[in-house]
Amino acid sequence: MDYSKFKKKTILCIDMKSFYASCSAVAMGLDPLTCHLAVVGDTERKGSVVLAASPALKRDFGIRTGSRLFEIPDDERIHIVNARMASYLKQSMEITKLFHRYVPSECIHTYSVDESFLQIDGTEKLWGSKFEVAKKIKDEISETFGLPCAIGIGPNLLMAKLCLDLEAKKSGIAEWTYDDIEKKLWSLEPLSRMWGIGPRVERTLNRMGIRNVKQLANYPLHLLEQKFGIMGNQLYHHAWGIDLSEMGAPIMQGQISFGKSQILLRDYHDPKEVKHVILEMSEEVARRARRAGKAGRTISLGIGYSKDEGGGGFHRSKSIDSPTSITLEVYGACLKLFEQFYERRTVRKISISLSNICDDEEVQLDLFNEKRPKQHDLGYVMDSIREKYGSDALLRAVSYTKGGTALHRSKLVGGHKA
Structure with missing residues (x-):
């Protein structure tokens, strides 16, 4: 390379x-x-x-x-x-304010409540070398908030993240350059330790004979693209440490999806109650897509069974002809998956996602469902009401049943007590 x-x-x-x-x-x-x-x-x-x-x-x-x-x-x-989620979020915002003292806002990307990227090019005269500015930030966070942190340094977002996860979390501060790829990254195994590779992708790669990053980097690119599409191109280049993402952009372009996962407060023995929660979660997933002005063609449903019955479960996907952000269409696809793969066992976890994303600029007309444009518009109207008056301002009837969880979760912050 x-x-x-x-x-x-x-x-x-x-x-x-x-x-x-x-x-x-x-x-x-x-x-x-x-x-x-x-x-x-x-x-x-x-x-x-x-x-x-x-x-x-x-x-x-x-x-x-x-x-x-x-x-x-x-x-x-x-x-x-x-x-105490409200307290954690407040602390996270205070830490982000500290970052603004070192770099301008366009050079900060908040990846999650506890993780951020900073681009520090051009700050040498103010703060010194990259290691010096990293140590200054680490020390100031410790002195100001009493909190420990680790910092990975790299030539792009991917490399900085890999350095953080695989070395800096142990040493405190570390740097990876392109010269470190073959020595520090290629031996990585199993593949799920590589940022951006989840269990399902790992299993697929394993079936292709790819078990470590070196094998991924040396696998024919056209075969990866043939199997994974654009994601195959990304997997290949990430194995070489290449990432062209800009600050604030999703690091795995093409992998954007909208999802929600929920560990239920109790075991659900009645499939009717499970369907009530699936409807609530379909509403939330569709709402997240609408908030971003997106729609998706592939709906995925995951069901996890209670550990008391041996655990396990299933995760299946269904693609539809027209991209959607309509709650009832997402729910309808999930319902078909549930009825096809559910094994009449006790449910403890549910996950739903909408992927294969595109812009939600227009709704394709359906000769068999003339109400589709109205359903599409109604979703946005309901979202605006919830934005103004709170997430519990409009709830479906199932949320008031014994199995519903949305009413309880509307009082939480980040899914947990404030």
């Missing part, structure tokens, strides 16, 4: 270590790095999910994000607290 053809930027990827747990620890006067603290969705529910665990809790007790409250040992050293 001739890297001289690609522009070399100076990108910092900053990750707040165990952000929720660290924020809660500081609020309690504890050291985020040495205390044993878990943040859970609801301390009153034994099955509640651990949203964040302090580094010491991970190291000494093996409790991680995704563990359950009942798995946490009864040890007096361990602090268990409810999530």
